[in-house]
Structure formats: C-alpha cells, structure tokens
Amino acid sequence: MISNRAKELSSSQTLKITAKAKELARQGVSVISLSAGEPDFKTAPHICNAAIEAITEGFHGYTMNTGMPELREAVAAKLKRENKLDYQPYEIILSNGAKQSIGFALLATINPKDEVLIPAPYWVSYPEMVKMADGTPVTIKTTFANNYKLTPKQLKESITRKTKGLILCSPSNPTGACYTKNELKELADVLSEHPDIIIFSDEIYEYITFEGDHVSILNVAPALKDRTILVNGFSKGFAMTGWRLGYAAGPKPVIDAIAKIQSQETSAPSSISQKAGIAAYTGSMKQVSDMRQAFKERRNFLVNELRSIEGVDCFVPSGAFYIFPDISRFLGKKTPDGDKIKTSTDLCIYLLEKHGLATVPGDAFGEPGGLRISYAASMENLKEGMIRLKNGLSSLS
Numbered sequence: 001m002i003s004n005r006a007k008e009l010s011s012s013q014t015l016k017i018t019a020k021a022k023e024l025a026r027q028g029v030s031v032i033s034l035s036a037g038e039p040d041f042k043t044a045p046h047i048c049n050a051a052i053e054a055i056t057e058g059f060h061g062y063t064m065n066t067g068m069p070e071l072r073e074a075v076a077a078k079l080k081r082e083n084k085l086d087y088q089p090y091e092i093i094l095s096n097g098a099k100q101s102i103g104f105a106l107l108a109t110i111n112p113k114d115e116v117l118i119p120a121p122y123w124v125s126y127p128e129m130v131k132m133a134d135g136t137p138v139t140i141k142t143t144f145a146n147n148y149k150l151t152p153k154q155l156k157e158s159i160t161r162k163t164k165g166l167i168l169c170s171p172s173n174p175t176g177a178c179y180t181k182n183e184l185k186e187l188a189d190v191l192s193e194h195p196d197i198i199i200f201s202d203e204i205y206e207y208i209t210f211e212g213d214h215v216s217i218l219n220v221a222p223a224l225k226d227r228t229i230l231v232n233g234f235s236k237g238f239a240m241t242g243w244r245l246g247y248a249a250g251p252k253p254v255i256d257a258i259a260k261i262q263s264q265e266t267s268a269p270s271s272i273s274q275k276a277g278i279a280a281y282t283g284s285m286k287q288v289s290d291m292r293q294a295f296k297e298r299r300n301f302l303v304n305e306l307r308s309i310e311g312v313d314c315f316v317p318s319g320a321f322y323i324f325p326d327i328s329r330f331l332g333k334k335t336p337d338g339d340k341i342k343t344s345t346d347l348c349i350y351l352l353e354k355h356g357l358a359t360v361p362g363d364a365f366g367e368p369g370g371l372r373i374s375y376a377a378s379m380e381n382l383k384e385g386m387i388r389l390k391n392g393l394s395s396l397s
C-alpha cells in the first residue's frame with residue numbers, strides 16, 4: 001500500500017529521542033530536555049494582539065495563494081531595510097513555515113537525478129526533501145577544525161555535471177556556526193564559475209547572531225541573485241514556531257512555480273498568522289533583541305562548561321541556539337553496565353536513560369562525532385543539564 005517514495009524517506013531521528021524523553025517524563029523520571037528546536041519564549045503581545053484582532057474582526061477566509069499583498073510588501077520592505085536586498089513583492093511567496101518554503105522551492109526546481117549539495121552536519125530535513133523532489137542529495141563532510149563550514153575547495157571538488165543546487169544554512173542548525181563575509185565571498189567565487197547551480201539560502205536563524213549582524217550570501221555576491229532562493233520565516237526570531245509562517249524570495253519564474261505547487265497542495269498560509277506576520281515585521285523588535293541577549297548569555301555559559309569537561313571539544317558558535325561539541329573521544333567507551341557506546345545515538349540514549357538528559361545525536365545530522373545541545377532552555381535547566389552531562393561522561397570508561 002505504501003509508495004516507494006514514502007518507504008525511502010527516513011523518519012526523523014530527532015523525534016525518536018524526543019518521544020523517548022517524553023515517555024520517561026510521563027513515567028515520572030526527571031528529564032532535562034536540551035533537544036528543543038524552538039525558542040523557550042512566547043510570541044510578543046503586539047503580534048498576538050494582531051492575530052486576536054484578525055479573529056474577532058472576521059478575517060477568516062483564504063488569502064491570496066502567494067500570501068496577503070500587505071505581507072509580501074512588509075517582507076520586501078524588511079529585506080530592503082534590514083538586509084539591503086531589493087525584492088519586489090511579486091518575488092516573494094509566503095508559506096506554512098520556512099520548511100515548506102524549502103520543500104516547495106526544491107520541488108519547483110529539481111528534476112530527477114539532479115544533485116543537490118548539502119554540507120554536513122546538516123539540518124535533518126534537507127536530504128529527505130531533496131529525495132522527495134526526486135533529486136539526489138550529495139552531502140559534503142565538513143570538519144570540526146573549520147567550525148563545520150564548507151570550504152571553497154570542498155565545494156569545487158563536489159561539483160559535477162549533475163549538480164543543480166547547493167543548500168547553505170547560516171546561522172546553522174545544528175552547529176550554530178555562521179559564515180563570515182569573506183567565507184561567503186569565497187564560496188560565491190566558486191559558484192560564479194557554475195552558472196547553472198541554484199543556491200538555496202536558509203536564513204531562518206538570521207536574528208540570532210552574537211558577533212555582529214547576519215550576512216546573506218547575496219550581500220557579498222549580488223550577482224547570484226537571479227539564481228538564489230532566499231528562505232526565511234518567523235519561527236525562530238519571533239518565537240512563532242506554531243504559527244507556521246515562512247517565505248521564499250527569489251526570481252519571479254521560481255516564485256511563480258512555487259505558487260503553482262502551493263496552490264495545489266496547501267493554498268496559502270493561515271490568514272490569522274499572516275496578520276501576525278505583518279505585526280512582527282512592522283512593530284517593535286525589542287523582544288527579538290531581548291531573546292538574542294538571553295541566548296548569548298546561555299551560549300557563553302555552555303561554552304565554558306563544555307570546555308571544562310575532559311575529552312569534550314567545542315568551538316564558540318556565533319548564532320542560532322545550538323552548540324555542537326565534538327564527543328568522538330567517548331565513542332568506543334563502556335557504560336558502568338558494560339554496554340559499549342558505539343555511536344552518538346548510543347551516547348544520547350545512555351545520557352537520557354541513565355542520567356535524564358535529552359540531547360540530539362550528531363548521527364541525525366550526518367556527523368557521527370557530534371552531539372547537539374539546544375540552549376532554548378532556562379539557565380536553571382542548562383546548569384542541571386551540564387551537571388548530568390559531566391556525570392554521564394565521567395562514568396564512561
């Protein structure tokens with residue numbers, strides 16, 4: 001009964017750990033969860049009020065398939081004001097989250113067997129989305145020494161005649177690394193020699209950067225604009241994960257193709273969320289900067305804690321709310337019960353079952369030597385989490 005397409009998809013490994021953590025918590029076990037992919041903050045009141053107003057005023061119908069004109073205008077104005085990028089409203093499409101924007105952008109551009117380059121560690125959904133578009137995901141292993149960032153040499157060596165796309169994610173989930181202007185320029189120089197490659201630039205963590213403002217590849221290489229699909233949304237920066245609102249900005253033919261797919265699959269995002277989106281992009285940014293400050297303090301705390309653990313190595317992530325230490329030196333060790341920790345998944349399950357700490361294994365992101373720790377959690381939980389991590393790791397032999 002099940003299609004080959006569905007059979008070939010992997011289900012999310014992140015969800016496996018989350019489900020286990022939830023089950024343990026349900027049984028009354030104390031679990032500190034540092035596995036969340038969403039801010040531990042609530043959406044700002046002025047955004048919520050815009051949505052409440054939309055409901056009470058009866059704004060209940062379908063909107064235009066591409067999103068409300070006012071919101072497309074607000075996104076264009078935001079891209080100009082904050083990112084110094086020129087887009088017309090018709091070059092923007094709103095979707096049910098950045099996830100859908102990326103998925104539909106791939107469906108709109110990738111043909112069977114086209115290769116899409118994905119630097120690893122990567123966000124879990126990229127390879128599966130490429131497969132759903134009948135493309136071939138080609139992962140490029142990056143190194144801890146280079147903060148898991150793609151180098152121009154690696155990019156150059158990975159390009160073949162079949163390469164149709166490159167997915168860039170900065171700030172990165174799962175590593176928190178951000179590409180610098182220079183690094184993006186060097187990648188852009190390689191791409192400029194390959195005019196058929198489409199760049200999917202996932203900038204969903206744009207507002208969570210700690211060392212200066214966010215940089216998009218289009219800021220350093222405007223010439224790539226006619227083959228770049230910029231993806232962003234409201235989930236992370238405004239703590240609006242459940243509202244399901246994101247967008248793609250790109251060349252009109254691509255946006256039109258995405259609109260066609262969207263019109264047959266999901267119509268438009270929620271009218272209520274779109275009103276909230278307008279409030280987010282036209283209102284106060286105080287909560288955004290307060291969250292950024294809180295994340296920065298937590299990041300600094302975690303870097304110090306992790307670096308104090310023997311055998312753990314980590315670099316200072318400059319964005320998002322994740323830290324991705326190298327835990328490879330613990331692979332091959334044994335638990336006090338005599339079980340061998342063969343993989344980062346084994347390590348995560350051990351930390352969860354024996355020490356009540358939920359994290360996400362690097363395996364889920366295509367990097368076996370890592371562990372993703374989310375600091376979208378209170379300082380109190382982070383402190384307790386680090387105690388549990390230290391206990392867990394020091395018990396291995």
Ligand SMILES: Cc1ncc(COP(=O)(O)O)c(C=O)c1O
Nearest residue numbers: 037097098099123173233235246
């Ligand atoms: C790198 C990355 N891109 C996209 C998304 C999807 O965001 P949205 O909630 O807008 O669909 C996420 C969410 O976890 C993410 O981490």
